[in-house]
Amino acid sequence: MSLVQVHALVRDLYRQPDLFKRFQQTPEDVLRDYDITADERAQLLDGSPGALHALGMHPLVQMVYGVAKNPAMKTQLAVTAYLHDIGVDAS
Amino acid sequence: MGKIVAGYGTAHIMMARHSAGERGERVFAGMKDIGQRIRALEPDLAIIISSDHMYNYSLDMQPPFALATDDAFVPFGDMDLPKEAFPGHAGFADGLMQASSEAYFDLTRLTNYRPDHGVILPYLMMSPQRTLPAVPLIINTSCDPVPPLRRAWQLGEIIAAFCRDKRPAQERIVVVGTGGLSHWLGVPELGKTNPQFDHAVMDAILSGHGKNLTAWSQEKVRAEGGNGGQEILNWVCMAAALGPSVKGERIYYEDIPEWVTGMGGLELRPIAA
Numbered sequence: 001m002s003l004v005q006v007h008a009l010v011r012d013l014y015r016q017p018d019l020f021k022r023f024q025q026t027p028e029d030v031l032r033d034y035d036i037t038a039d040e041r042a043q044l045l046d047g048s049p050g051a052l053h054a055l056g057m058h059p060l061v062q063m064v065y066g067v068a069k070n071p072a073m074k075t076q077l078a079v080t081a082y083l084h085d086i087g088v089d090a091s
Numbered sequence: 092m093g094k095i096v097a098g099y100g101t102a103h104i105m106m107a108r109h110s111a112g113e114r115g116e117r118v119f120a121g122m123k124d125i126g127q128r129i130r131a132l133e134p135d136l137a138i139i140i141s142s143d144h145m146y147n148y149s150l151d152m153q154p155p156f157a158l159a160t161d162d163a164f165v166p167f168g169d170m171d172l173p174k175e176a177f178p179g180h181a182g183f184a185d186g187l188m189q190a191s192s193e194a195y196f197d198l199t200r201l202t203n204y205r206p207d208h209g210v211i212l213p214y215l216m217m218s219p220q221r222t223l224p225a226v227p228l229i230i231n232t233s234c235d236p237v238p239p240l241r242r243a244w245q246l247g248e249i250i251a252a253f254c255r256d257k258r259p260a261q262e263r264i265v266v267v268g269t270g271g272l273s274h275w276l277g278v279p280e281l282g283k284t285n286p287q288f289d290h291a292v293m294d295a296i297l298s299g300h301g302k303n304l305t306a307w308s309q310e311k312v313r314a315e316g317g318n319g320g321q322e323i324l325n326w327v328c329m330a331a332a333l334g335p336s337v338k339g340e341r342i343y344y345e346d347i348p349e350w351v352t353g354m355g356g357l358e359l360r361p362i363a364a
Contacts, residue, residue: 004150050279059233059276060144060145067169079105079170079212082119
């Protein structure tokens, strides 16, 4: 059951910043290191909510993966524009 | 005896500024208002009841109820949130672990916990300078089986008894239940919300009848509030800690499909006996 490998990939992505950066640049290369099927690889590279749901990825894991796969999602989920207005020094 | 001086329910997420227009700004204003109210109460600590978004939990293990017992926390940094540390309260947390055990309620101890947005965003609203000690209480709201609402209520009652009976005189505590309300995440219904569900939850809690929500089955919550709607567990636990003798005030509510969530905030103040 390589869904376990899929979730292991996502766990590695957020625990290993270097892997995260490499994935954003060349996701195909990173995916080669995981024992997943061709279909799973295709769905991961697709990265759409529908593909990830079809893959059986846990909903919250989809959020984490989406941030790695989709820069627009990372931008949509960034809250830095609010911090100054609540007096948070985020430097 | 310590005193729970107020309870709050609030959303624990926002998305890109101005991506939900005035409705998003009203949510932000409401969250700031809650932070200001908490600061005005001059609490000694805050219990923040929230979910973990798979940064500490994993599919390997999902404790139903877990308490973060460290004396300081370094945020995980998701959503580009700052990673500067903020204080915990190990003495309080250890005592609550013990009290819970004695009440036959199993709490899992979390150490080296890295708070994600579910804790740090509400925390920064109430303590932007990161001075208020916080005790994060994590409820599994995302991996089946999530605990029944009745269990969250039981834990809230244990928190109330612990604060009342075991904590130092004059200690002032706020309890904040975070998340929700209705939302569907990672499923085909993504983006759906249900204001009727959201108002039913808020109305029950505001009127001091939060316990009525414990009659709701998980199936009902999932059907009407979405898989993300299970985060009302955090609100129900907070409501139980405050008990039925409360004065409730709705602070904000906005249905924000752009943020895939029905977002609400409220305050409960205890009515003196």
